[in-house]
Amino acid sequence: MEGYWGMGYNLHYDYWHKGYCTEAMRAIIDFVHKELGVNKICSYHAVDNPRSGKVMEKCGLKFDHYAEYSKLDGSKTFKAKFYKMELE
Secondary structure: OOOOEEOOOOOOHHHOOOOHHHHHHHHHHHHHHHHHOOOEEEEEEEOOOHHHHHHHHHOOOEEEEEEEEEOOOOOOEEEEEEEEEEOO
16 A cells, blocks of 8 residues: 555464464554654455454554455465554
């Protein structure tokens, strides 16, 4: 999304459902806002992975629209939910 800083994460399965992503994302959002002056943040997740949406919502991002994204090598495309937030 133009004008937004994109955020994402990739965590080994052994560490899922422990709150690490939420804690890390909140810390990153706080840092980039306070130290770098970033006011617009966006992120997305595959529709088939709704728990990532919960992480984004816990961090203050709000659902914006449905779209798609592809693996970097273009080998697979996923339906996705895009989220964004604007900080003061």
